[in-house]
Amino acid sequence: MAGGDILLRTHGGLPVLARASPCSLRLRLTASGRRAPSSLAAAKVDIGDVVSQLRSGSARGAADPKRQRRVSEGGLAFPRVVTSRIRGAEEEGEGEAPQLDAEKIGGEAGGVDGSYLSETRFDQCAISELSLKGVKDAGYGRMTQVQEATLPVILQGKDVLAKAKTGTGKTVAFLLPAIEVLSKLPSSQRSQLRSSINLLVMCPTRELANQVAVEAKKLLKYHRSLGVQVVIGGTRITQEQRNMQANPCQILVATPGRLKDHLENTPGFSTRLKGVKVLVLDEADRLLDMGFRRDIEKIMAATPKDRQTLLFSATVPEEVRQISHVAMRKDYRFINTVKEGDEETHSQVSQMYMIAPLDLHFSILYDVLKKHVADDADYKVIIFCTTAMVTKLVAEVLSQLKLNIREIHSRKSQSARTKVSDEFRRSKGVILVSSDVSARGVDYPDVTLVIQVGIPAGREQYIHRIGRTGRKGKEGQGLLLLAPWESHFLTSVKDLSVSEAVTPSVDSSTQTEVKGALRRVEMKSKESAYQAWLGYYNSNKTIGGNKSRLVTLGEEFSRSMGLAAPPAIPKLILRKMGLSKVPGFRST
Numbered sequence: 001m002a003g004g005d006i007l008l009r010t011h012g013g014l015p016v017l018a019r020a021s022p023c024s025l026r027l028r029l030t031a032s033g034r035r036a037p038s039s040l041a042a043a044k045v046d047i048g049d050v051v052s053q054l055r056s057g058s059a060r061g062a063a064d065p066k067r068q069r070r071v072s073e074g075g076l077a078f079p080r081v082v083t084s085r086i087r088g089a090e091e092e093g094e095g096e097a098p099q100l101d102a103e104k105i106g107g108e109a110g111g112v113d114g115s116y117l118s119e120t121r122f123d124q125c126a127i128s129e130l131s132l133k134g135v136k137d138a139g140y141g142r143m144t145q146v147q148e149a150t151l152p153v154i155l156q157g158k159d160v161l162a163k164a165k166t167g168t169g170k171t172v173a174f175l176l177p178a179i180e181v182l183s184k185l186p187s188s189q190r191s192q193l194r195s196s197i198n199l200l201v202m203c204p205t206r207e208l209a210n211q212v213a214v215e216a217k218k219l220l221k222y223h224r225s226l227g228v229q230v231v232i233g234g235t236r237i238t239q240e241q242r243n244m245q246a247n248p249c250q251i252l253v254a255t256p257g258r259l260k261d262h263l264e265n266t267p268g269f270s271t272r273l274k275g276v277k278v279l280v281l282d283e284a285d286r287l288l289d290m291g292f293r294r295d296i297e298k299i300m301a302a303t304p305k306d307r308q309t310l311l312f313s314a315t316v317p318e319e320v321r322q323i324s325h326v327a328m329r330k331d332y333r334f335i336n337t338v339k340e341g342d343e344e345t346h347s348q349v350s351q352m353y354m355i356a357p358l359d360l361h362f363s364i365l366y367d368v369l370k371k372h373v374a375d376d377a378d379y380k381v382i383i384f385c386t387t388a389m390v391t392k393l394v395a396e397v398l399s400q401l402k403l404n405i406r407e408i409h410s411r412k413s414q415s416a417r418t419k420v421s422d423e424f425r426r427s428k429g430v431i432l433v434s435s436d437v438s439a440r441g442v443d444y445p446d447v448t449l450v451i452q453v454g455i456p457a458g459r460e461q462y463i464h465r466i467g468r469t470g471r472k473g474k475e476g477q478g479l480l481l482l483a484p485w486e487s488h489f490l491t492s493v494k495d496l497s498v499s500e501a502v503t504p505s506v507d508s509s510t511q512t513e514v515k516g517a518l519r520r521v522e523m524k525s526k527e528s529a530y531q532a533w534l535g536y537y538n539s540n541k542t543i544g545g546n547k548s549r550l551v552t553l554g555e556e557f558s559r560s561m562g563l564a565a566p567p568a569i570p571k572l573i574l575r576k577m578g579l580s581k582v583p584g585f586r587s588t
């Protein structure tokens with residue numbers, strides 16, 4: 001087991017082992033949500049064994065008692081409850097960094113970990129009656145920590161960069177004060193800017209944009225003079241143009257590519273953007289990374305310089321802090337509700353990783369899923385895969401195995417994506433196989449397990465993906481399934497409590513079923529998955545650097561799909577990947 005001591009905690013009746021990093025040295029929570037000292041143990045846990053022990057009622061305290069004693073005797077001491085102050089809970093972009101007291105904004109309020117809701121109720125805040133009625137109808141009584149920390153600062157007119165864990169209400173945190181700003185615009189300005197866009201919210205994915213608009217509609221319920229529209233890729237741009245012309249709204253939620261399209265092609269659109277008072281970048285670190293930066297810069301340049309800018313995300317890497325001045329005024333505030341010494345992931349989500357050869361991945365996945373499904377009638381699982389085409393393949397294989405599978409990725413039509421997303425949100429007893437289109441922001445309630453197959457695009461992506469479970473303080477489980485040559489990724493999450501799970505011994509009937517399923521999947525799907533897989537790992541800094549090794553790993557992946565030899569790849573694609581001169585790849 002990598003990285004030192006292990007502590008055992010109870011997770012929904014399931015013993016879970018976690019590495020004892022300095023961050024996890026604090027009182028843990030029991031399944032009932034009461035605070036209790038964690039018991040200590042050291043061992044590896046086989047997920048399969050735990051699940052079957054759980055079914056036979058012997059799971060509690062399943063760890064080896066001798067090992068337990070050894071660690072206890074080893075002197076792992078538990079400090080008292082951490083009541084440290086929040087690090088820079090409110091920091092200036094430059095200059096002083098006022099702090100909020102953790103005890104004031106934390107407490108036993110919210111979900112299982114008791115920390116996502118603050119003590120402050122919305123009706124104690126300086127917000128309009130109309131907003132308050134909307135908030136009440138939405139079912140929100142107390143503010144979440146991030147809402148409590150950001151609302152007064154945004155209402156003061158400051159630019160804000162806010163960091164708060166996944167599923168802790170960041171959407172309302174930026175929407176509510178922004179709506180307040182809009183509702184207080186002097187009526188003269190409002191009539192003058194009647195068709196202008198006053199609040200622009202940018203989101204990296206279409207599903208997230210739709211979701212933000214739904215949340216905005218809830219808060220706008222009693223603000224009859226304010227409306228919201230969505231512009232996203234994958235839909236007919238002419239239809240969007242007609243909608244905007246027929247009923248121009250003051251609030252626009254958009255994905256960057258489509259917004260840029262409107263900027264360039266929709267008459268009068270750039271004039272409407274001149275009315276922007278508040279600009280929000282939701283998932284700011286993603287929108288400011290190289291994939292979106294150019295579009296975002298263009299969009300920002302089309303909005304007034306004196307606008308208010310709000311950047312929100314669960315992850316704010318140092319590079320983003322460095323470049324955030326591009327988007328914000330110099331005196332912006334950095335509001336970080338992740339306590340000093342706390343992890344960026346939730347303590348009530350048990351995180352496991354499993355290292356196994358690629359050719360066992362389908363069998364392990366099937367084994368883990370069968371056990372999870374048998375264990376929890378209300379199961380709701382998301383499996384994240386590396387690329388759209390690998391997602392499609394995994395969904396097809398698991399569907400062949402008669403699991404209740406839905407599939408979502410960028411190669412699906414937008415109408416299919418929306419249908420699957422809406423259905424998954426409402427359902428239980430279903431497994432969503434997804435590319436990174438669902439990694440950030442999407443709020444599917446009650447996800448029981450998140451599985452990540454293959455190396456995630458980075459530490460941030462790992463954190464956002466695992467954040468699809470454990471929302472609003474609820475419990476959840478996460479499993480990262482890696483091949484041995486992918487295990488270097490673990491160093492980038494070594495400060496998180498991710499513990500090793502032993503590879504389950506998959507029985508021969510499971511393996512036979514998986515082989516049969518793989519045989520029934522069309523060759524075309526395997527070819528596309530192989531190409532996409534190669535493209536993904538070829539551009540991975542660590543793995544793509546050694547091309548002859550990539551050939552061998554590609555062979556391993558193709559064997560895992562049940563193929564005797566890797567499929568041939570079109571010359572043009574090999575050339576685009578810079579692999580045409582690498583011996584070992586067959587081309588067509």
Ligand SMILES: Nc1ncnc2c1ncn2[C@@H]1O[C@H](COP(=O)(O)OP(=O)(O)OP(=O)(O)O)[C@@H](O)[C@H]1O
Pocket residue numbers: 139140141142143144147164165166167168169170171172313314440441442443467471472
């Ligand atoms: N004050 C509140 N009280 C109770 N529930 C709330 C409150 N504010 C927001 N919520 C709910 O909490 C859930 C999570 O909110 P949201 O999706 O905004 O989280 P997030 O922090 O943006 O997550 P992510 O980092 O994954 O984007 C939503 O279902 C939302 O309706």
